[in-house]
Amino acid sequence: MVAGVAVAAVIGGFLTWIVVGIVFYLISMIFKGKGSLTRTLEFTGYGFLPQVFGSLIGVVLSYQILSGITVPAATSPEEIVAVTETLTEMLAADPLTSVATLVTVLFLLWSANIWIFGMKYARGLSTRNAALTVGIPVGLYIISLLIPLIGWL
Amino acid sequence: MKPLHLFIVALLCAVAVVAGPAQAGPADITVTSSATDPPVLMKGDTGTLTVTIQNNGAESVAIKSARLFGSGVVALSDPYPSVGEIGAGNAKTFTFTVRADGGEGTFYPVFVLDFRDGAGNLRYPVPVQVEDTPLSVSVVGKPDAFAEGRTADITVRVGNPRPNAASGVQVIPQGTGFTATPNGGFIGALAADGSATVLFNLTPAAETDVTFQVTWRNGINTHTTDLVLPIAFGEDKRQADPVVTNIEVTPVAGGYRVVGDVMNAGLEAARSVLVTTGAPATPTDPFRVYVVGTLDPDDISSFEVTLRADANATEVPVVVEYRDDDGNRYTTTTMVEVGGTTTPLKEQSGDGGLPVAGIIVVVLVALGIGGAIYYSWRRT
Numbered sequence: 001m002v003a004g005v006a007v008a009a010v011i012g013g014f015l016t017w018i019v020v021g022i023v024f025y026l027i028s029m030i031f032k033g034k035g036s037l038t039r040t041l042e043f044t045g046y047g048f049l050p051q052v053f054g055s056l057i058g059v060v061l062s063y064q065i066l067s068g069i070t071v072p073a074a075t076s077p078e079e080i081v082a083v084t085e086t087l088t089e090m091l092a093a094d095p096l097t098s099v100a101t102l103v104t105v106l107f108l109l110w111s112a113n114i115w116i117f118g119m120k121y122a123r124g125l126s127t128r129n130a131a132l133t134v135g136i137p138v139g140l141y142i143i144s145l146l147i148p149l150i151g152w153l
Numbered sequence: 154m155k156p157l158h159l160f161i162v163a164l165l166c167a168v169a170v171v172a173g174p175a176q177a178g179p180a181d182i183t184v185t186s187s188a189t190d191p192p193v194l195m196k197g198d199t200g201t202l203t204v205t206i207q208n209n210g211a212e213s214v215a216i217k218s219a220r221l222f223g224s225g226v227v228a229l230s231d232p233y234p235s236v237g238e239i240g241a242g243n244a245k246t247f248t249f250t251v252r253a254d255g256g257e258g259t260f261y262p263v264f265v266l267d268f269r270d271g272a273g274n275l276r277y278p279v280p281v282q283v284e285d286t287p288l289s290v291s292v293v294g295k296p297d298a299f300a301e302g303r304t305a306d307i308t309v310r311v312g313n314p315r316p317n318a319a320s321g322v323q324v325i326p327q328g329t330g331f332t333a334t335p336n337g338g339f340i341g342a343l344a345a346d347g348s349a350t351v352l353f354n355l356t357p358a359a360e361t362d363v364t365f366q367v368t369w370r371n372g373i374n375t376h377t378t379d380l381v382l383p384i385a386f387g388e389d390k391r392q393a394d395p396v397v398t399n400i401e402v403t404p405v406a407g408g409y410r411v412v413g414d415v416m417n418a419g420l421e422a423a424r425s426v427l428v429t430t431g432a433p434a435t436p437t438d439p440f441r442v443y444v445v446g447t448l449d450p451d452d453i454s455s456f457e458v459t460l461r462a463d464a465n466a467t468e469v470p471v472v473v474e475y476r477d478d479d480g481n482r483y484t485t486t487t488m489v490e491v492g493g494t495t496t497p498l499k500e501q502s503g504d505g506g507l508p509v510a511g512i513i514v515v516v517l518v519a520l521g522i523g524g525a526i527y528y529s530w531r532r533t
Binding site: 050109 | 508515530
C-alpha cells in the first residue's frame with residue numbers, strides 16, 4: 001500500500017513536470033518562443049527545486065494534521081461516503097491546512113520566479129513575455145488554491 | 154317414760170342451760186369474692202390475690218390466722234398471723250402477693266382461715282389463671298423495596314390476643330444503620346382483642362435489620378415482644394425510570410454533539426433531571442450539562458450535550474441524574490456509539506484563526522522566498 005503510494009507519487013511528480021513544461025512551451029509559442037521543448041523541460045525541472053523544500057514543510061504540516069485523526073473502519077458504501085465527507089470537512093476546517101496552503105503558494109511563487117528566468121533563456125523571451133508565460137498558469141493555479149482559503153478566512 | 158330416758162332429757166337441758174345463748178360458728182364465714190391483679194398472669198409474673206370473707210352469722214367469729222398456699226401460683230407475702238374477730242355481718246379482705254411459678258393454665262392456691270378455740274378452719278381454693286400469650290406485632294405497611302437514603306413508611310400493628318388488657322404499650326424501633334421518625338410510638342392501654350397501629354418514617358443508610366420492640370405491662374410486670382424487619386435494598390417497582398432514546402451523534406469541532414430524548418418510563422416523577430456525559434468522555438462547552446427539570450411519568454424531553462472523547466473511543470456514556478421526592482440522587486447510564494461513521498473534528502485553536510506557530514512558519518518562509526526572489530531580480 002505504502003509502496004504503491006510512493007510509486008504513484010514519483011510517477012505523478014514526473015507527469016507534473018512534463019505537463020508544466022509543455023504548458024509553458026505552448027504558452028511561450030504565443031510570444032514566439034524559439035527554444036526546444038527539451039530545453040524548456042530542463043529549465044522547468046530546475047524550477048521544481050523549491051518544491052522539494054516546500055514538500056518537506058508540507059510533510060511536517062500534514063503529519064500535524066493527520067496525527068490527531070483516527071479514521072474509523074467503514075465497510076458499507078454509505079459508511080465510506082460518511083467517513084469521506086467527515087474527513088474532508090475536518091481537513092478543511094483545520095487551520096494547519098490553511099498554513100500548508102499558504103506555504104505551498106509561497107514556494108510556488110519561488111518556483112515561478114525560477115521558471116520566469118528559465119523561460120526567458122530557454123525560449124528566448126523578453127522578461128515581460130516570460131513572466132506572462134509563467135504567470136498566467138501559475139496565477140490561475142494559485143487562485144484556485146486561495147479561493148477555499150479566502151472563503152474559510 | 155322410763156327413768157333412763159327422763160335422765161337423758163334432763164341432762165341435755167342442763168347442758169343447754171350451761172352453754173348459754175346460741176353463738177355464730179365457722180359455718181357462718183363464707184368467701185364472697187376473690188380477684189387477682191392482673192386478672193391473668195403470665196409465667197413469672199407477680200401479682201396480688203385478694204380474698205374477701207363475710208360473717209353471715211348473728212355473732213362475731215374469732216379467727217386465728219389466714220394464709221395461702223399451693224403450687225404453680227405461690228404466695229410471696231407472709232400469712233396473716235392474728236386476724237381477730239370478725240363481727241356479725243362484717244366482711245374482711247385478705248391480700249396476698251403471688252407469683253406464677255408454674256406453667257400455663259388455671260391454678261387453685263388454697264386460702265385457709267384458722268378459727269380459734271379449735272373450731273377448725275376454712276379452706277377455699279382460689280382460681281388463678283396463667284396464660285403466656287404475648288402481644289402480637291406485625292408490619293402491615295412497607296414499600297416494595299428499600300433504597301439507601303430513601304424514606305419509607307412502615308406501619309406496625311400491635312394486637313392484644315390476651316384475655317386481659319395490656320397497659321403502657323409502646324413500639325420502639327431498634328438497630329443501627331437507619332433513622333426513624335418518630336423514634337418511638339406510644340399506644341397506651343390495649344384492651345383484650347384490641348389492636349393499634351403506629352406509623353414510622355424509616356430512612357435506611359445501609360442494609361440492616363430493624364427490630365421493632367413492643368414493650369407493655371401486665372400489672373406491674375414489664376414484657377417485650379420483638380419483630381425483626383430486614384432492610385434489603387432493591388429496585389422499587391414504582392420508581393422513576395429515565396430512558397434515553399432517539400440518539401443522534403454529530404462530530405463538531407473538538408468533539409461530538411449528542412442530541413436525543415429522555416423519557417420517564419417509571420411510575421413516579423423524576424425530579425431535577427440532568428443529562429451529561431461520563432468518563433472517558435469529557436463534557437465540553439456549550440452543553441456540559443443539560444438541565445431537563447422534572448419529568449413526570451410518561452413525560453419526554455429532548456436534550457443536547459457536547460463532549461470530547463479519545464480518538465480511540467467507540468462508545469461514551471450519557472449519564473442521566475435525577476432525584477426522587479425525598480431528594481435521593483439516582484443515575485442511569487446509556488452507552489452511545491461515537492465510532493463508526495463519525496469522527497471528531499480537530500479543535501480549532503483560539504478564536505478559530507491561524508495558529509501562532511503556523512503564522513510564524515508562513516512569515517519565515519515568505520521572508521526567505523521573498524529574499525531569494527529579490528536577490529535573483531537584483532542580479533539581472
